[in-house]
Amino acid sequence: MSKNEQSQKIADDEILFASQKRTDFVVDKNLADVQSAPLCNTAPSKYSTTEVLRAGVDSLYLSFRGELRVPLLHKLDELKEIAKGARCAEERQPTLQLAGVPFKVHAKGRHVYPFVISNKHFSVCIAGSSGFKAPPAYIEISSELLTKYGYENCLDMARTLAKHIFTDCDGGSISRFDLCCDFITELDWLSVPSLAWVCRSKKRSEYRESNVLTGYVFGAGGDIVGRLYDKTHEIELTEKGFFKGVWREFGWDGEQRVWRLEFQVRQQVVKSIDCTTPEMFIELMNSVWRYLTEDWLSLRDVLPNDKNRSRWPINANWQTLMQASFNLVGIEDINRARFESFPSDYSIFTGALGYLTSFMAKNEFSSLDEALEHFQQSAQQHFEHDEKRVGTLEQYVSKKLAEKQTKFVQLVQGVESEK
Structure with missing residues (x-):
C-alpha cells in the first residue's frame, strides 16, 4: 500500500469513527x-x-507546555553524564529532587526526549531545547498511585511537579x-x-x-x-x-x-x-x-x-x-496533604527481625544486643571476602539507599515552585 493510500485509509477510518461515535x-x-x-x-x-x-x-x-527552567536543564545534563558513567553495580545512580521528591536520572533518553527521570509513581520525559516541537514535558502517572489516591488527587500532584519543571506552564493535556x-x-x-x-x-x-x-x-x-x-x-x-x-x-x-x-x-x-x-x-x-x-x-x-x-x-x-460507574477517589484518605508509599512499620520490623534472628541462630547469639553489636562487623567481613560481592559494604548500603529513596517517595502537595 502506498503512503497516499495509507493516509487516505487513516482519514477514512477517522471519519467512520467520528460518524459512529x-x-x-x-x-x-x-x-x-x-x-x-x-x-x-x-x-x-x-x-x-x-x-x-x-x-x-x-x-x-x-503533556505540559511552557518555559522550561534553564538551571534545571543544566542540572539534568550534568546528572545524565554522571548516570552514563555509573555502570558498575557499586556506583550510585544520581538522583534529582523535585517538589521534595527524589527521582532517578536515567542515562538514556526516551524517543525524542533527551532527559528521563522516574521513581515508583512518576515517569517524566523532559525536552532539552526551546525549539522542541513536541510538548516540553510528559508525565506518566502509575497505576498504583491512581488506584490508591484517585484521579483528581494525582492530577494535582502532576501539576505540582510541572511547576518545578517550568517557570510558567499550562494545566496539562491528556495524551x-x-x-x-x-x-x-x-x-x-x-x-x-x-x-x-x-x-x-x-x-x-x-x-x-x-x-x-x-x-x-x-x-x-x-x-x-x-x-x-x-x-x-x-x-x-x-x-x-x-x-x-x-x-x-x-x-x-x-x-x-x-x-x-x-x-x-x-x-x-x-x-x-x-x-x-x-x-x-x-x-x-x-x-x-x-x-x-x-x-x-x-x-x-x-x-x-x-x-x-x-x-x-x-x-x-x-x-x-x-454499567460500571467511575468514581474519582482512591481508597486512601486523599484529604491528607501528602502521600506516603513506604512499607508499614509492621512489615519493616517483622522482616528485619526475621533475618536478624536467623543471624543469631547461625552464630549462636542469645541476646539481641549481642547480635546487633556483631552484625555490622560480620557484614563488613562478608563484603570483603565473598567473591560474589562487588564493592564494599558502605558502597552497597549507599546504592540500596538511593534505590529506596526513589522507590518509596513522599510528595508534599502545595509546595511553592522554585524561583
Whole structure:
C-alpha cells in the first residue's frame, strides 16, 4: 500500500469513527441518570453472574507546555553524564529532587526526549531545547498511585511537579488514558463462541497457560486497545500485590479470580472525543466507557438466524460491565496533604527481625544486643571476602539507599515552585 493510500485509509477510518461515535460523548450533567437507565438492546438481566468490584483510571499520560527552567536543564545534563558513567553495580545512580521528591536520572533518553527521570509513581520525559516541537514535558502517572489516591488527587500532584519543571506552564493535556473495571464472574470464557465478540477492530489475540485461558487482547497496535484478562494471575507475576488490599476494600473474599476489562485510548482518539482537558475528562468518563463497551467492543448472545451481529442482544454479564460507574477517589484518605508509599512499620520490623534472628541462630547469639553489636562487623567481613560481592559494604548500603529513596517517595502537595 502506498503512503497516499495509507493516509487516505487513516482519514477514512477517522471519519467512520467520528460518524459512529455515541452522541453521549458530549458533556452531560445528568450522566448519573444515564448510567442507571436500561441498555438499548435489552433491560438489565437478572441472569448475570458478574459483579463489579471497582472501576477507575489505570494509567494517565499528561503533556505540559511552557518555559522550561534553564538551571534545571543544566542540572539534568550534568546528572545524565554522571548516570552514563555509573555502570558498575557499586556506583550510585544520581538522583534529582523535585517538589521534595527524589527521582532517578536515567542515562538514556526516551524517543525524542533527551532527559528521563522516574521513581515508583512518576515517569517524566523532559525536552532539552526551546525549539522542541513536541510538548516540553510528559508525565506518566502509575497505576498504583491512581488506584490508591484517585484521579483528581494525582492530577494535582502532576501539576505540582510541572511547576518545578517550568517557570510558567499550562494545566496539562491528556495524551493517553487507560480505563479499567475489576470484576468477579462465574462465566466460563472458554465456552464463549468466537462469533459472540463484536469489535470494531479485526485484531484479536487469545492467551492461555496449560489450556487455561488467561486473557484476550483486541485491537493491538491501534488507537484503542481492549484487554480482558485474569488480574489475579497477572499480579502473581508482577509487583502489584497492592491490588488485593484494594479489592478487599470492595468486598472481595480473597479467593475468587478477579478479572479486568481495560481499554487503552491513545492521543488521536483522545482529541477526537474532546478529552484532552483533564477537567473535561471527568465529565466524559462514564460516556467514554459506555462507548468502549457497547459500540467498540461487546459480548453478544448469538442469534444464528440473524446475520447482522450488531442486532444480537448484549450478553447479560457484559451489560453488568457496561454499567460500571467511575468514581474519582482512591481508597486512601486523599484529604491528607501528602502521600506516603513506604512499607508499614509492621512489615519493616517483622522482616528485619526475621533475618536478624536467623543471624543469631547461625552464630549462636542469645541476646539481641549481642547480635546487633556483631552484625555490622560480620557484614563488613562478608563484603570483603565473598567473591560474589562487588564493592564494599558502605558502597552497597549507599546504592540500596538511593534505590529506596526513589522507590518509596513522599510528595508534599502545595509546595511553592522554585524561583
